[in-house]
Amino acid sequence: MDFKHVKEYFAWLYYQYQIISCCAVMEPWEQSMLNTILLTIFAMVVYTAYVFIPIHIRLAWEFFSKLCGYHSTTSS
Template sequence: MNVRYVKDYFAWLYYQYTIISCCAVLEPWERSMFNTILLTIVGMVVYTAYVFIPIHIRLAWEFFSEIFGDQSTSSVSN
């Protein structure tokens, strides 16, 4: 890939972000505060999902396997 194309694409994505989030009308210090708060919130959500979602999936799996019985073991006798 062309490096200039990738750079232009990321510049276009950042421009879209500033237009959609209305950061284009903010002053530089306001924009940096907004970006810092947004990145902090996104980081906290990603960390929380990384830590707690596997635990909840495991607990749900145990709960439903207890309710419906363990289907993985065969009850056929020889």
């Protein structure tokens, strides 16, 4: 893919974000405030998913393996 097309695609995505979140009609300080809040929320969601989803998957695997009669040889 050409670099120009990728750059235009990201510019289009950013424009869509501005239209959907109404950033296009905000003042610059309001845009930066909203972007900071949204970025913080997104970072917290990603971190929480990274920390807790593997634990829940492991616990669900242990539960269903015991339910189906499969016993693991490793002890937790």
